[in-house]
Amino acid sequence: MAIKVHEADYQDRAGAILLLRDLPNVFPRMQHVWADQGYTGKLGAEISKHLGWTLEIVKHPWSGRQGTWAPKDAPPRMVEVPAGFVVLKRRWVVERTFAWIGKSRRMSKDYEALPETSENLVYEVMIRLMVKRLAKIVT
Template structure:
């Protein structure tokens, strides 16, 4: 009679070891709840947070009021979209220039 370690993937905390008596089965419903499922588009949210975090003012919590922080997030995303639109317009102008020059 003894104990053995079984390494299991814990749904919300990552890899974790569980000590169980030898010969006992692990109840997976306790480890991974039945209603748990991975969100398929979570990476989109994480990518957006990374874009926001690249802005100097948004990298730290400088704002006193939550409304100010919300406004800064909006301004950050507006700046990002304007930068993309400007890049797309410049690419279109360059392509038009190359077709007319040839």
């Protein structure tokens, strides 16, 4: 699969469809995509139209509920926002994977000049991780 690189001023939302457009050939069984709130907007319709997948935007449980309209005589419906860190649904999958990759010394910083080298190193780290886990299962 070819690496997609574009200018830094190109919005991630706009680049997402360019990135995902070739994935049905690589992952034919893929049907659902999770994204954070930065990808709200037309992306869901684009993904559904071009790829036939569904897009789920992962939001905080209180998103959009802090300042809601209420009738004149009714008390405003306020949602309590917890203090501190809140785990978002499915967000841990991405963060955990980045942590696994970051444990490899070569992947702890972005030292590589070519994106192809970084991509191959990600494959190497994940292959090593899976072989290590499979070896535990076999023995």
